[in-house]
Amino acid sequence: MATEGGHGPQTSGDYIQHHLQNLQICKLENGEWAWNQCAGNPMAINVDSMFWSVLLGLIFIVLFGNAAKKASPKKPTKFQALVEIIVDFIDSSVKDTFHGKSKLIAPLALTIFMWVFFMNLMDLIPVDWIPELSKMLGMATGYEQLYYMKVVPTTDVNITFGMSISVFFLIIFYSIKNKGLSGFLAELTLHPIAPTFKGPGILVAPIIIAFNFILESVALLAKPLSLSLRLFGNMFAGELIFILIALLGYLQLPLHFGWAVFHILIVTLQAFIFMMLTVVYLTLASEEH
């Protein structure tokens, strides 16, 4: 628990607030770049989230890229065997769901799974370690803005939204690619109530189409929204509980351990769910139903 900080005496509220605040950078109205004065600025960037997210993504890329580069079918190293287990697991999960041929979906699933897994895993590092280190580093180097440091990227809704929006565009892309633009629009407008174009029914057809469109658009938009909010909600809640436990003094030790053990499950499960739902959504987008 951080009781002494550079910014005056801390209450529990301050402590929690400190842990939930991103390190942000944005351009002020006067044209200057400023740190941590960006509340409500839509062009602000959460530097800590981006830093850790990209770092963890790079760790994934380097680890797996290395294994892929040295991959030999005859003499696999132990690390290659581990990577192959993961790859094979992802491959079989994808093949169970997605029956078409796509060069993108399996690597996409692997990247999402490992990346989200690594980002979630940051939650298991005790909540004060990296923020305190960052604070000390900031003090030592004069970059006082490093006072704020959120280390779990998936507890930042921007990060999860950033991923689910990419998935959302992929869903639309796959829908149009496999069903054509007309097929995609038909799916949006001719379900779930089929309008009639014969006889007097044609009079109500526009109303039905408008109704269908609203319904289907909500269903379509709910996909990325639920995808990102599920991950964000789970990780944010987990992180918050870690922060609350950290406020408890010595009692935190057994509690922290218990919650961390439980969190291992959530970390893996949420990564898997994010990956699996992505695959399912893309499958739905590319198959007639």
Next chain:
Amino acid sequence: MDINATIIGQSIAMIIFVWFCMKYIWPPLMEAIEERQTQIADGIAAGEQGRKKLDNANIESKKILDDARKQATNILDQANARATEIVSDGKQDGLKEREHQLSLAKNDIEQETNKARDELKEQVSALAIASAEKILGREVNEESHADILDELARKL
């Protein structure tokens, strides 16, 4: 907790990572896995084939062994038959030879006997003449009495 430009940054990062994974990570790993899978399948198939070959070879060797055994028995039988044949042939030859020798010996004996008889005859006739000379007191002219002597000799 506000929505801000981090979304864009994260999306770009994700696109780059996914692209990299699609291009440089997934294909070689999949290739390695699939190659190993085919190698394992090939190995199992080769093992199966080897076992089948071994079974075939076992059957073949058994057949060859059986044939050889049969042949050996045949040869043995033939040899036995030939041996008995040779023994019986030898016996017959021996018998023949014995007969032959026996007949030769008989001839010899007969000849000897005849010869001895002739000699005996001559000696007897000479003796008879000598005794006759003594009896008659004169020398019998062999030439003038040859016919008598010959007759005598023939009668003897």
